[in-house]
Amino acid sequence: MVTKYDVFEIVYKNRSLLKPIEVVKILNKDEREYHVIHRYLRKLADENLLIKKRQGFQAEISKKTELLYNLILYCIKNGINYNFILDKNFVQFISDSLQREEINFKNIKLNPRTIKKYVDILDKYGMILILSEKPLRAKIFHNVLLNNLLVYFGYKHLIITESSKSCIPEIKKELGIYRKLRKKDEVKYQKIINEFEIPFIYHSLSLEGNPITLPDTVKILKDKLIPANLKAYDVDEIKNYQEAMVRMLKDTNERKPLSLQAILDYHRLALRHRSYLAGSIRTINVFIKGNPNFKTTPPEKIKNELDKLFEKYNEFIKRKNVPLEEILKFAVYFHNEFQHIHPFEDGNSRTTRLIAFHLLQSLDVPIFDIPFGLLDEYLSRTKGSKKREDIKLYQSLQKIILFNLKKINEKMSS
Numbered sequence: 001m002v003t004k005y006d007v008f009e010i011v012y013k014n015r016s017l018l019k020p021i022e023v024v025k026i027l028n029k030d031e032r033e034y035h036v037i038h039r040y041l042r043k044l045a046d047e048n049l050l051i052k053k054r055q056g057f058q059a060e061i062s063k064k065t066e067l068l069y070n071l072i073l074y075c076i077k078n079g080i081n082y083n084f085i086l087d088k089n090f091v092q093f094i095s096d097s098l099q100r101e102e103i104n105f106k107n108i109k110l111n112p113r114t115i116k117k118y119v120d121i122l123d124k125y126g127m128i129l130i131l132s133e134k135p136l137r138a139k140i141f142h143n144v145l146l147n148n149l150l151v152y153f154g155y156k157h158l159i160i161t162e163s164s165k166s167c168i169p170e171i172k173k174e175l176g177i178y179r180k181l182r183k184k185d186e187v188k189y190q191k192i193i194n195e196f197e198i199p200f201i202y203h204s205l206s207l208e209g210n211p212i213t214l215p216d217t218v219k220i221l222k223d224k225l226i227p228a229n230l231k232a233y234d235v236d237e238i239k240n241y242q243e244a245m246v247r248m249l250k251d252t253n254e255r256k257p258l259s260l261q262a263i264l265d266y267h268r269l270a271l272r273h274r275s276y277l278a279g280s281i282r283t284i285n286v287f288i289k290g291n292p293n294f295k296t297t298p299p300e301k302i303k304n305e306l307d308k309l310f311e312k313y314n315e316f317i318k319r320k321n322v323p324l325e326e327i328l329k330f331a332v333y334f335h336n337e338f339q340h341i342h343p344f345e346d347g348n349s350r351t352t353r354l355i356a357f358h359l360l361q362s363l364d365v366p367i368f369d370i371p372f373g374l375l376d377e378y379l380s381r382t383k384g385s386k387k388r389e390d391i392k393l394y395q396s397l398q399k400i401i402l403f404n405l406k407k408i409n410e411k412m413s414s
Contacts (some may be wrong), residue, residue, distance in 0.1 A: 007041060019036040041057045049064070068152060071086070076213060078372060079214045094150065130407070143376040188412060195411070200373075201242055203369060207379055210238065212235070237273055242274045243271050247265065260303065263355055269346055277346060281299075282344055286381050291385075291386070297342060309337050325362070335353075381396055
């Protein structure tokens with residue numbers, strides 16, 4: 001069924017005047033829906049989102065319409081149904097929820113069924129961590145999408161984004177459940193891993209500026225179809241990163257420890273579309289685009305810094321019965337140290353994520369994706385940070401791991 005926002009997206013994108021019947025045809029709808037679409041056009045004009053003229057309708061160019069259009073495009077890119085979230089009641093719920101560290105049926109004054117409906121929407125798109133269903137305990141992730149949604153609907157208030165509350169007890173509990181479930185059905189577990197593959201590839205490369213949408217990523221990797229109008233470079237980047245991820249997962253399944261050669265192999269596979277630098281340590285200085293505060297190691301010191309990092313890594317993985325807290329803290333150190341060494345001309349961050357995941361999985365802490373709702377937070381605490389943020393990344397990593405465990409256990413139990 002066509003919605004008001006579907007109609008707006010078509011008219012705004014077109015920019016020129018459109019008659020109602022032309023909108024019907026662009027939307028590929030039956031002419032019997034003409035009256036519904038015409039009514040939406042008039043309503044959008046009443047809301048000052050479109051301009052009604054004798055010859056038809058066109059977009060009102062303003063900050064509000066630009067924000068709305070960008071919200072819709074952002075949702076399309078990330079495979080999110082914008083009609084679910086462009087709702088004033090939903091946004092009121094988001095506003096109330098983001099002012100609390102956790103939400104439950106007591107501190108959100110809505111009908112429980114309505115709360116569940118909204119929680120299910122957020123859960124579907126990786127924007128909430130459900131700590132408990134009965135009784136409900138959940139934490140919404142504040143990100144760019146929800147922030148711009150609040151701005152569009154006129155909400156301005158303090159949002160709680162920082163929390164020092166530890167997730168370690170919850171992670172330990174879920175790890176216990178995970179290990180029992182995996183022991184019962186390894187085949188199902190491996191199948192679930194494959195389900196995480198495409199979202200992680202999309203999320204990881206979207207952080208690096210790859211413009212291909214999540215729906216198109218699914219078509220490329222799952223359906224083996226290449227949508228029209230995509231650049232070969234961007235498609236190759238996705239395919240190559242999948243190969244690197246498959247190799248990493250194979251290595252962890254075979255309990256192979258990380259080595260510099262293994263990392264060079266991951267990088268070589270991931271950057272095969274740039275063969276002149278794939279799998280090679282850089283010999284020039286590099287900088288993080290848009291973040292001059294991020295310090296990278298001079299090329300003449302890279303080998304020495306990598307040697308020291310791997311000396312610490314090899315010492316760590318030989319230890320027995322390491323507490324979970326120490327595993328996560330070392331993973332954060334390893335992630336940030338490698339990223340600051342920045343041994344390659346390009347592809348450092350995507351490689352860092354692969355080897356950090358390898359480290360955790362080899363220590364029986366499953367992590368296969370960074371949920372959509374935490375991508376902005378993760379980026380702000382890694383290569384987007386003005387200073388090294390090991391403590392804050394440790395807090396983010398707890399939420400990422402708990403999210404992964406909850407999803408794995410939910411799928412394993414179904």
